[in-house]
Amino acid sequence: DPFCGSSSLPTSLSVDGDSLQRQINELSTFSDTPAPSVTRILFSDKDVLARRYIKNLMGLSGLSVREDAVGNIFGRWDGYKPGLPAVATGSHIDAIPYSGKYDGVVGVLGAIEALNVLKRSGFRPKRSLEVILFTSEEPTRFGISCLGSRLLAGSKVLAEALKKTTVDGQNISFVDAARYAGYMKGEDDLSNVFLNSGNYSAFLELHIEQGPILEAEGIVTAIAAPASIKVDFEGNGGHAGAALMPNRNDAGLAAAELALAVEKHVLDSGSIDTVGTVGILELHPGAINSIPSKSHLEIDTRDIDEKRRNEVIEKIHQSAVAIAKKRSVSLTEFRIVNQDPPAISDKSIVKAMEDTSKELNLPHKLMISRAYHDSLFMARISPMGMLFIPCFKGYSHKPEEYAASQDIANGVKVLALTLAKLSLD
Numbered sequence: 001d002p003f004c005g006s007s008s009l010p011t012s013l014s015v016d017g018d019s020l021q022r023q024i025n026e027l028s029t030f031s032d033t034p035a036p037s038v039t040r041i042l043f044s045d046k047d048v049l050a051r052r053y054i055k056n057l058m059g060l061s062g063l064s065v066r067e068d069a070v071g072n073i074f075g076r077w078d079g080y081k082p083g084l085p086a087v088a089t090g091s092h093i094d095a096i097p098y099s100g101k102y103d104g105v106v107g108v109l110g111a112i113e114a115l116n117v118l119k120r121s122g123f124r125p126k127r128s129l130e131v132i133l134f135t136s137e138e139p140t141r142f143g144i145s146c147l148g149s150r151l152l153a154g155s156k157v158l159a160e161a162l163k164k165t166t167v168d169g170q171n172i173s174f175v176d177a178a179r180y181a182g183y184m185k186g187e188d189d190l191s192n193v194f195l196n197s198g199n200y201s202a203f204l205e206l207h208i209e210q211g212p213i214l215e216a217e218g219i220v221t222a223i224a225a226p227a228s229i230k231v232d233f234e235g236n237g238g239h240a241g242a243a244l245m246p247n248r249n250d251a252g253l254a255a256a257e258l259a260l261a262v263e264k265h266v267l268d269s270g271s272i273d274t275v276g277t278v279g280i281l282e283l284h285p286g287a288i289n290s291i292p293s294k295s296h297l298e299i300d301t302r303d304i305d306e307k308r309r310n311e312v313i314e315k316i317h318q319s320a321v322a323i324a325k326k327r328s329v330s331l332t333e334f335r336i337v338n339q340d341p342p343a344i345s346d347k348s349i350v351k352a353m354e355d356t357s358k359e360l361n362l363p364h365k366l367m368i369s370r371a372y373h374d375s376l377f378m379a380r381i382s383p384m385g386m387l388f389i390p391c392f393k394g395y396s397h398k399p400e401e402y403a404a405s406q407d408i409a410n411g412v413k414v415l416a417l418t419l420a421k422l423s424l425d
């Protein structure tokens with residue numbers, strides 16, 4: 001092997017922080033709401049343009065680009081042992097309504113820049129290095145979080161649902177939406193999206209912290225276990241003036257009561273690590289002078305401790321049943337959409353990131369991720385590690401989200417050198 005003796009770690013790592021910041025700003029203009037907010041929904045026109053922007057950057061960096069049937073995008077730099085399992089890194093670029101420009105984006109643009117850094121340094125990877133853009137980390141359009149990585153990790157249930165039953169709020173099917181964006185062309189099943197475990201020797205994700213803890217970099221040791229639930233109540237509705245109070249069964253009040261019950265059960269867990277949110281609450285018909293005949297809630301609940309989170313879910317279910325009975329409405333749906341276990345970072349990857357941070361004189365903290373990420377699912381098929389960048393006051397999922405260029409550049413530096421090490425491993 002001609003390169004075998006010459007493979008060594010890069011000695012100079014120059015991150016082009018200005019270009020990276022310019023790209024982050026540019027990508028944020030592909031949005032359906034005005035700046036500073038960003039809204040980029042899966043397979044919308046803006047999402048398609050943003051994807052094109054990323055593929056173009058991958059091409060400019062000399063990566064070979066591949067897309068799978070659901071729009072996961074892979075940019076590959078072949079190592080001199082291309083048959084070995086590759087080392088991958090990446091994140092997402094979809095953005096929930098009225099969010100900011102760093103969530104996910106930093107881990108995609110930063111990954112491309114990390115490979116640029118290594119290229120500029122003259123480094124030659126042994127294992128191939130891959131940048132992944134994951135489809136729909138956010139559940140906004142189809143209610144499914146980490147859609148792309150969940151599928152890569154081999155979810156047969158999801159593959160079936162995407163082909164047959166998954167629709168958005170406008171009743172557009174996943175298949176039609178994907179075809180609109182140029183994907184799902186003539187695929188009979190989605191099992192060709194699945195990756196074997198062993199495909200990657202390591203997966204790393206660079207991401208903003210989204211919480212208030214960090215002053216410098218964070219190295220993630222575990223990702224909390226997320227779950228989401230959809231609930232529908234139905235009552236008789238009626239005239240807001242004429243129907244007397246004792247004769248009502250108000251589906252809206254059932255929803256309000258359940259929302260408060262969610263908060264109570266979460267707080268009763270006694271742990272600061274248990275969280276629960278009712279982020280969607282819809283009333284039908286939604287007229288001021290009509291008693292709500294239908295209500296719809298979507299509940300997000302998470303915990304570091306899976307068992308404790310499951311107990312909260314069970315209590316929420318019991319409350320939904322009891323509230324429906326008390327208010328004489330029917331509980332027409334109580335559906336647990338996902339109930340995922342937590343993920344643990346790979347010890348040797350954590351160690352590699354810690355060592356790298358020390359070598360680069362960058363302080364770091366070990367921490368848990370309370371937010372979920374594509375890494376939660378990549379951990380099912382690959383040793384996984386995550387690197388967090390501090391963000392202003394922990395703001396995220398809102399327009400005020402901000403991370404300093406210098407912090408991003410430091411993160412990219414640690415990412416680049418860790419990728420180099422793992423590539424030679």
Ligand code: GLV
Nearest residue numbers: 137138371372373
């Ligand atoms: C995903 O962005 C999450 O809610 O953690």
Ligand code: MN
Nearest residue numbers: 096103138397
């Ligand atoms: Mn997010």
Ligand code: MN
Nearest residue numbers: 103104137373
């Ligand atoms: Mn994210």
Ligand code: MN
Nearest residue numbers: 137371372373
């Ligand atoms: Mn997330």
